[in-house]
Amino acid sequence: MAKTAETKVAPWRRPVAVLTVSHAIQHLYNAGIALTYPFVIIAFHTSYTTLGIYLTIAGVLGGLLQGATWLVRKYSTRSVLGAQNFGLALAAVAGAASGTLGLFGLARVFSSLVYWPQHPLGSAYLTNRYPKRKGSVLAWHTTGGTIGTMAVPILLSIAIAAFGWRDALYLLAIPLALGGVYVATALARDRVDEEEHAVAARPLAVQIRALANRSSATVLAASVISAAGRGLGVLAAYVPAFLHHQKTLSTVEVGVVFTIMSVGGIAGPLFAGWLADRIGKRVALLGTYIIGAAMIAAFMLVGNSMLALSVMALLVGIFAYSESPLLQAMFADTVNPAESRQAFGLFFAIAYGIGSFWLFAVGLLIDKAGFHAAFYAIAASFVVAALVIATLPRAKATGTPIATA
Numbered sequence: 001m002a003k004t005a006e007t008k009v010a011p012w013r014r015p016v017a018v019l020t021v022s023h024a025i026q027h028l029y030n031a032g033i034a035l036t037y038p039f040v041i042i043a044f045h046t047s048y049t050t051l052g053i054y055l056t057i058a059g060v061l062g063g064l065l066q067g068a069t070w071l072v073r074k075y076s077t078r079s080v081l082g083a084q085n086f087g088l089a090l091a092a093v094a095g096a097a098s099g100t101l102g103l104f105g106l107a108r109v110f111s112s113l114v115y116w117p118q119h120p121l122g123s124a125y126l127t128n129r130y131p132k133r134k135g136s137v138l139a140w141h142t143t144g145g146t147i148g149t150m151a152v153p154i155l156l157s158i159a160i161a162a163f164g165w166r167d168a169l170y171l172l173a174i175p176l177a178l179g180g181v182y183v184a185t186a187l188a189r190d191r192v193d194e195e196e197h198a199v200a201a202r203p204l205a206v207q208i209r210a211l212a213n214r215s216s217a218t219v220l221a222a223s224v225i226s227a228a229g230r231g232l233g234v235l236a237a238y239v240p241a242f243l244h245h246q247k248t249l250s251t252v253e254v255g256v257v258f259t260i261m262s263v264g265g266i267a268g269p270l271f272a273g274w275l276a277d278r279i280g281k282r283v284a285l286l287g288t289y290i291i292g293a294a295m296i297a298a299f300m301l302v303g304n305s306m307l308a309l310s311v312m313a314l315l316v317g318i319f320a321y322s323e324s325p326l327l328q329a330m331f332a333d334t335v336n337p338a339e340s341r342q343a344f345g346l347f348f349a350i351a352y353g354i355g356s357f358w359l360f361a362v363g364l365l366i367d368k369a370g371f372h373a374a375f376y377a378i379a380a381s382f383v384v385a386a387l388v389i390a391t392l393p394r395a396k397a398t399g400t401p402i403a404t405a
Contacts, residue, residue, distance in 0.1 A: 015129070016137055018187040019122045020144030022081045025179030026118045027148030029088040029111060031262075032156050032172045033095060034237050035255070036165040038244045043165075044101035048241070052363025054105030055237060056356055062112030063353020066120050069345035077121045082184025087114030089176035096169035119348040124340035127332045134329045135281060139273025142325040143266050146317075149236060150262030157255030209339075211346070216334040218392055220350050223327050226289065226385035227355025229296055229378045231265050231321035234358050238366065238374070239313075246371045247304050260310045264317025272322035276329060282392055285326040289386035292319030296379040300372045323382075327351070330389075 037051060072080050091111035098104040126137040152172070159168035211217055228234055239261065243254045276284040295315045302308040328347065335343040358381075365374035 014186075015188055016126065016140050018183060019081075019126060020140050020147070021179065022085065022183045022187070023118055023122060023141055023144030024148030024151070025085045025176060025183070026088065026115050027145040028152055028172065028179070029092060029115070029176055030145075031149040031152040031236060031258075032092070032169070033108065033111075035153060035156050035160065035240055035258075036095075036169065037237070038241050039160065039165040040101070040104060044104070046101050047367055048363045049360075049367045050101070051105075052360045054101075054108055055363070056360035057105075058109045058112040059233075059356025059359050060353050061109060062116045063351070063356050064349045065113065065116040066347075066352060067345045067349030069117070069120050069124075069341045072117060072121070073341070077125050078184060078187040080117045080121060081187070082180050084114050084117055085176055085180030085183060087111070089173040089180065090114075092169045092173040092176060096166045096173075116348075119352070120341060120344040123328055123332070123344045123348075127329075127344075128340055133277065134332050135273040135276035135284075135325070137273075138325040138328050138332075139269040142269045142321070142328075146231070146262055146265035146269065146321050150259050150266065153240075153255035153258040153262070154252070155255075157251050161251045213334055215392060216331060216343075218388060219327060219331045219334065220347065222385040222388040223331075223347065223351035224355045225381050225388060226323055226327075227351060228358040228362065228381035229292060229320055230324055230355070231261075231317060233352070233355065234362050234378065235261075235296075235316070235320055237359060238362055238371075241366075242371045242375070243309070247309065249304070249306075249309075253306060257306070257309050257313050261313035261317035264314040264319075265321030268318035268320075268322040269325050273325055273329070276326055281326055281330045281333070282389060285323070285330065285389055286386050288319050288322045288326060289382045289389070292316075292323065293379040293382035293386075295319050296382070297376060300375050324351075330392075 040046075041048065041051060088111055091107050091114065094107035094110060095104055098107055122141050123138060126141055127134050130137045156168050156172060159171055163171075211220070240254050240258055243249045243257055244251070249257065272284055272288060295312065295318075299309075299312045299316050302312050328344075331343070331347050332340070362374045362378065365377060
C-alpha cells in the first residue's frame with residue numbers, strides 16, 4: 001500500500017481542510033433542500049408520506065451506490081468530488097425549476113446519483129493517510145458536513161421568506177458550483193498503487209470478507225439501526241418540518257433553531273473524535289447513543305419557547321451528529337487499509353442506503369401518529385444500537401482492530 005506519513009503537522013492539515021470543505025458543500029445542498037420541504041408540501045398539495053417515498057428512493061440509491069466505489073477506481077478523489085459538487089448545483093437548479101412533485105422528486109433522486117462518492121472516498125483517503133488519528137480526522141470530515149448544514153438555515157430561510165423557495169434554490173446553486181471548482185483545484189491528487197488497484201478489481205470479495213467479520217458486521221448492524229437518529233439524515237430532513245408545523249415557528253425562527261442544532265453538530269463530533277482516540281471508540285460511542293437518545297426524547301417535551309427549543313436543539317446536535325464519525329472510526333479498525341475504498345463503500349451503502357428506509361418510516365409515523373411518536377421511535381433506535389455495540393469486545397484506544405473474523 002502507498003506509504004503516507006504523519007510526521008509533519010503542516011502537510012496533513014491541507015487535505016483534511018479540503019475534504020472538510022467538500023463535505024460542507026455536499027451538505028449545503030442537503031440542508032438547503034430540507035428547508036424547502038414544508039413549502040413543497042403546500043405547493044404541490046401532497047403529504048409527508050408521499051414526500052418520504054421520494055426521499056427514501058433518493059437515500060437508498062445514494063446509499064447503495066456508495067458500495068460501488070469500483071466504478072471510480074481509475075479516477076482521483078479530487079476529480080470525482082469536484083464533479084460531485086457541480087452535479088449538486090445542477091440538482092438544485094432542477095429542483096427550483098420543477099413544476100410538479102414528480103419532477104421535484106426526480107431532481108432529488110438525481111442529487112443522490114451524484115453526491116454518493118463523498119463519504120467512502122473521503123473517509124478512505126483520510127484513514128489511509130492518518131491511521132493514528134482516525135477518530136480526529138473523521139470527526140473533522142463529518143464536521144465539514146455539519147458546517148455546511150449550519151451555514152444554510154438562517155440565510156436560506158431569509159431567502160425563502162423574501163423570494164420564495166424556488167429562487168432560494170437557484171441562489172443555493174452558486175456556492176455549490178464554486179465548491180466544485182475549489183475541490184477540483186485544491187485537493188492533492190491521490191495515487192492508487194498496485195495493491196489498491198488489485199483490491200478495486202475484486203470489490204465483491206472485499207465486501208463479503210467484511211460481512212463475514214464479526215466486528216465489521218456488528219458495526220454495520222448498529223449503523224442501520226441508528227440511522228433513524230443520525231444528524232445528517234432523518235433529523236436534518238424532518239426537524240425543520242417539526243419546528244414549522246408542530247411548534248408553529250416562523251420560517252426564520254426555524255432557521256435559527258436548526259442552525260443552533262448544527263452548531264452542536266460541530267462541537268460534538270470534534271470532541272467525540274478527540275475523546276475516542278484517547279479512551280476508546282466503543283466507550284465514546286456507547287455514551288453518545290445513550291445520552292443522544294435522552295436528548296432526542298427530551299426535545300419533544302419542551303414547549304414553544306425559542307430559548308428552550310434552542311438549548312435542546314444544541315444538545316441534540318452534539319450527540320446525534322457525533323454518532324457517524326465514531327462508527328466510521330470503529331469500522332476502519334476492522335478492515336485492511338488497502339481495502340478501505342471498497343470497505344467504506346460497503347459501510348456507507350448499508351448505513352446510508354438501507355438506513356434510508358427510516359426516511360419513509362419516520363414520514364409515515366408523522367402522518368399516522370404525529371411528530372412525538374416519530375421522534376420517540378428515533379430515540380429508541382439509539383438505545384437498540386447501543387445494545388448492539390455493547391456486544392463488541394473492548395479494544396485499545398490506539399486504533400487496533402477490535403476483533404478478527
